Amino acid sequence: MGIIWTIIIGFVAGVIAKFIMPGSNEPAGFILTTILGIIGAFVATYLGQSLGWYGPGQGAGLIGAVVGAVVVLAVWGMISSRNRAI
Secondary structure (H helix, E strand, O other), X not given: OHHHHHHHHHHHHHHHHHHXXXXXXXXXXXXXXXXXXXXXXXXXHHHHHHHOOOOOOOOOOHHHHHHHHHHHHHHXXXXXXXHHHO
16 A cells, blocks of 8 residues: 555645746656656655655655655756756
């Protein structure tokens, strides 16, 4: 249930992260945005478990997943803008 919950939270976090940081560098597609949100939720879960914020079977909450999704979207925006400049 932990992985499925992380995917659901990541989906919602991706949508929220897109509203938090809209821009031309961000992925425009709904599917790509939600996939990056899911990746952000997994990153937040992994980092939270590594730092001891979450237990071994615990996933990131909505706020942690949104923060992770915003970070992943920011990194994606930097990488995609760098590729356009080349």
